[in-house]
Amino acid sequence: MPHFSTSKPSLTILQKVDSTNNYAMACINDRDVPNGTAWLALHQTSGKGQRGHKWQSKPGENIIMSLALKPRGLFLSNQFMLSMAVALGSYDFVKKYAGKNTAIKWSNDIYIGDKKAGGILIENVIRGNKWIYAVAGIGLNLNQENFLPALPNPVSLSQVTGKKYDLIKMAEELQEYIMDRCAHLRPAAYEQLMHEYVSRLYHLGIxxxxxxxxxxxxxxxxxxxxxxxxxxxxxxxxxxxxxxxxxxxxx
Structure with missing residues (x-):
């Protein structure tokens, strides 16, 4: 049976790093890392996005975080189930502040209206035929007000709500939302998970x-x-x- 520990995991603050996913991978390759351990970067110099794209962010203004997840009991064929859980946890968090215009753009972007608030990149650690870890990298625009012109449709929570947020507290809250979703990954809940994911898809039925x-x-x-x-x-x-x-x- 799939199992994710529900004990409160740690969050480490990194002043500057090339990529939180790279840092998480190095830690995993060096030692056993407890499930849910997270790393938050204040400044990331070479952030990763999906399909080789780079994630760009102003230092100290956004959530740039990676979580180490142990998918005990899940098979490699269940990889998208874990991806959905991380996306739904991120969606739950953003919706709390941004409201009903929040959506998941397939496969792993978080949108507010027609603008991108965040993205998720999941990289797996596989040894032999065993799925040992999933590293979930999350970039979420929090307090940034000005973006590079090359970014086509970015938006931050601050732009939507008119408020400024405490970066570390918000990262801890996002970590909790994601771990709550992962804690409920069970074979019997897969259909419900898919239903929730689909119902929150950007432009569903349009x-x-x-x-x-x-x-x-x-x-x-x-x-x-x-x-x-x-x-x-x-x-x-x-x-x-x-x-x-x-x-x-x-x-």
């Missing part, structure tokens, strides 16, 4: 333009997801499944 990696634009309606995380789209009269990296949203 005709949306997409761009293929070959540069083709098409319209389709988001209908749901498969258990392995593929997105189910209604394109014309038929349903199609697309994998990570095959399409991007046109917003």
């Amino acid at each position: 005709k949306q333009q997409f761009l293929t990696k070959e540069g083709m634009v098409f319209e389709a309606v988001i209908k749901g997801i498969e258990r392995d995380g593929k997105l189910i789209l209604e394109k014309g009269e038929r349903l199609i499944n697309v994998n990570f990296g095959e399409i991007s949203f046109i917003i």
Whole structure:
């Protein structure tokens, strides 16, 4: 049976690091790291995003954090289940402050309205055929007011609410939300987890333009997801499944 310890995990503050995911991986490779251990960077110089993109953030203004998760009892085929739990925990946290316009943009971005508030990158540690750790890297725009022009649609919680937040307290709260979701990962709860994830998808049931990696634009309606995380789209009269990296949203 999958099991995640519910004891309160630690949060280490890093003044400056290349990548919190790299730092977490180094710690995991050096020693046994308790489940839920997190590292928060005040300044990250080479942050990672999905599909090789970089995550850019002003020092000390945003949550840049990685968590070490031990997926005991979960199989490698369940990787997207863990991904959904982390996304839902992040969604729960952001929605508390930003309200009902919060959504999960497939597969692991957090949106407020049509703007990106955060992103998640999960990297796995596999030894032999055993899934030992998942490192969940989370970047969440918290207090930043000005973004680089190259970023197409960023937004921070501060911009949405007009408030400033305590970085460390907010990171600890986000850590708790994610660990709460992970603590409820059970085979019997998988269908409910998928239902919750799908119901919170950005532009669910709405005709949306997409761009293929070959540069083709098409319209389709988001209908749901498969258990392995593929997105189910209604394109014309038929349903199609697309994998990570095959399409991007046109917003």
